[in-house]
Amino acid sequence: MKRVVSKYMVFGAIGALVSVAGHAASSKPNVVVILTDDQGWGDLGINGNTAIHTPNIDRMALAGARFDRFFVSPVCSPTRAEFLTGRHHVRCGVYSTSAGGERINADETLIAELFKRGGYKTAAFGKWHSGMQAPYHPNTRGFDEFYGFCSGHWGDYFSPMLDHNGDIVSGNGYVNDDFTERAMDFIATHRAAPFLVYLPLNTPHSPMQVPDRWWDKFKDMELTQEHRDRNKENIDHTRAALAMCENIDWNVGRLLAKLDELKLAENTIVVYFSDNGPNGKRWNGDMRGQKGSTDEGGVRSPLFIRWPAKIRPGTEVLPICSAYDLLPTLAELCGVPLAGTQPLDGTSLKPLLLGQTAGWKERTLVHYWRNISVRTQRHRLDYKGNLYDMVADPGQRKPVNGEAPETAASLAAFAENWRTQMLAEHGKAFDGRPFVIGHPGAPITQIPARDGVGLGGIKRSSRHPNDSFFTHWKNKDDAIEWNCEVGQGGTYQVELFYTCPAADVGSTVELAFNAAVLTGKIVEAHDPPLEGMELDRVPRSESYNKDFKRMTLGRIQLQKGPGTLRLRALDIPGEGVMDFRLMLLTRVD
Known part of the structure; x- marks a missing residue:
């Protein structure tokens, strides 16, 4: 017998509901938001997947509110924009997942800005995917602390190159474990003040890399639940995705245990959801569609919200809800004013969370x-x-x-x-927004290959721009260009991340922006092999990585204003110039 959903009702999923009278918080609640990447609704034990064991997420779901039909966007950056702004991603300037189209318009007010104004310490650890250069970087969108990466995907999950408050550092171990450690350290450091911690974990997005501890369980497992189009399922990809999801569960368990240890759990709101449907054809409750699809399976996500002080265990929310509802919901629950925001598409879900459902109106998403x-x-x-x-x-x-x-x-x-x-102005191939160098308040600017245009014979290492590098740079007519704007004039130190075999050392390169010119030489060989395939559980389509070397090219005096940043070679003594991954410009005056 099929259950009929009433749009006005919220039911308890377990029998005896625990009274929360007397548990009202005496201070503003803390907030932890966990967002996973490409995890489908069906990639959890609580949603019926019999192959996977996710006890920590399952317990969290039962200890608070569990949403029956919660919807996100079909792909990564639009969902992040909707969560961060409370508005549909089309309004926010997000039309792509790379090359600048993932940036949230600078005039949007993000959740971290609101909470920071409200007295919260704010931090993000993981995959940002909403803009790399200021004013789009997380440190200029309200986050006091950022550790992770800003691109749409990353090519290495084991101690990779990462962004820490704008600078380039090396990670420490498997990225999800590393991000969770950083989040726990931040919580411990700031436990005396209210905090907003955003933990956008980057799995089970490809590359399908996961430690042996998680892979060994699944590598030979016979899966009894199949995708509805079983002939198109890649079983090893499914196994790797499930292994990555069990690693997520382990990290969620560690974070929840840390809240218990610090006696913060009672008054901390913990939110858990995913950014789109599964990144492969695997069991997902027989829904049609996966990542990239606007069908149910492409946009339905788990959503669990736990707040022991206020939300009754076993609360089941049946009305349809959206990612852009989370900002107004958390703001109202925490008493954070929405001043400065543009008109929101989201609505606060507080009544549904607290059982005050009278008058809830039906919606169209x-x-x-x-x-x-x-x-x-x-x-x-x-x-x-x-x-x-x-x-x-x-x-x-x-x-x-x-x-x-x-x-x-x-x-x-x-x-x-x-x-x-x-959609009148949405979806243009290039929207004209420049990449800003030297935005006030951001001393370091990253200019990656991802955002550039290779001219002449220069090629990308992959058709997927995110985390790619430029290669096949062989002629003086070849160049790399970026549409840029200098936000603050001054002297900038320029650093390159490159590789170059010994036979090609000695090329003279020129960096120019309008009338400003800097020349320098590649004087040191650095020719590591491609890496990543030895750690992939299934082959990838994105770029493999290299261990790129960081070198100082010199200093350049830049004037404020728009222009084209151009990198070219003046002299090529060997067969090529270099493989180019990234440039850093740091203001030094």
């Missing part, structure tokens, strides 16, 4: 990534115009346009109106 799907409490209209009854047919197998023509027509009109109003 729009999911967009190259096409549009519309979701109400009962129906989904897909991008082809097919209407599905999601209560009777959660797998989207049989359209009901004939049985509900008025609903189909109404949602089609809604979708077209949304398209007309929201």
Whole structure:
């Protein structure tokens, strides 16, 4: 018998509910937000996956509120924008996952800015994916502390090159473990004041790297739950993803234990969700669609919110909700004013969390990534115009346009109106926003290969720009260019991250920006092999990494204003110049 969902009701999922009377917090609650990357709704034991063991996340879900139909965007950066701003990603300038299209417009107010104004210590540890250079870098969006990477994916998960408050450092061990350690240290240091900790873990996104401790369980496991299109499933990819999700669970357990140890659990709100559907064809509750799709399986995410002081264990939230609801929800729960924000698309879920459900209104959500799907409490209209009854047919197998023509027509009109109003200026290949060098308050600017354009014979190491490098630099007509703007004039030290075989040492390179010119030589050989394939559990399509060498090219005097930053070779004594990964410009005057 199918359960009928009432849009006004929130049910307890376990029998005896624990009274929270007398547990009201005497101070503002702390907040920890855990966001996973490419983890599907079905990649958890509590959601019915029989291969995986996720006891810590499962217990957290049962100890607070568990959302039945929580929706995000089909891919990474749009979901992050919606969580961070409380607004649909289309409004925020986010139209891509790389090369600048992932940046949240500088005039948007992010959740960390609100909480910082409200007296919170703020930090982010992990995958940012919302802009690299200031004013888009996390340190200029309200986060006091940042440790992680800003690109859409990273090519190495074991002690890789990372960003710590704008500078380049080396990580310490497996990235999820490292990020969680940093988060726990920050919490311990700032436990006397309210804190907002954002922990965007970067798995099970590819490359499919996971320590033996987690892989050994799955590498030969026979999986009994299959994707609905079983012939297209890559079993080893599924095994690796599940192993990575068990590592996530272990880290969640460590973080929750730290809150217990510090006696902070009672008054700390912990949020757990994912950024899109699964990054592969694997079991996901028979839903249609995966990462990149606007169908149910591409945009349905787990959402668990635990706050022992206020939220009753076993709370089950049935009305549909969205990632952009989290900012207004957390702000209201914490008493943080929304002053300065643009009009929000999200609405506070506080009534649903606290059982005050009278008057909750039905909503219509729009999911967009190259096409549009519309979701109400009962129906989904897909991008082809097919209407599905999601209560009777959660797998989207049989359209009901004939049985509900008025609903189909109404949602089609809604979708077209949304398209007309929201997409007129959205999705351009290049939006014209420059990459800013020397933004006030940000002494170090990263200029990666990802954001550049290779001219002549220069090629990328992968068709995926994120974490790629430029190679095949052989001629004086070759160059790399970036559309930039200097935010603050002055003297900048320029450092390159490069590789170069001994036979090619000696090239003279020129960096120019408008009238400013700096020349220098590649004087030291550094020719490490490509790496990463030895740690991948399944082959990747993204770029492999190298151990790039950091060298100082010299100093350049830059004037404030727009221009093209251009790197080229004036002299090439060997067969090539270098492989180029990254440039750092640090203001030194």
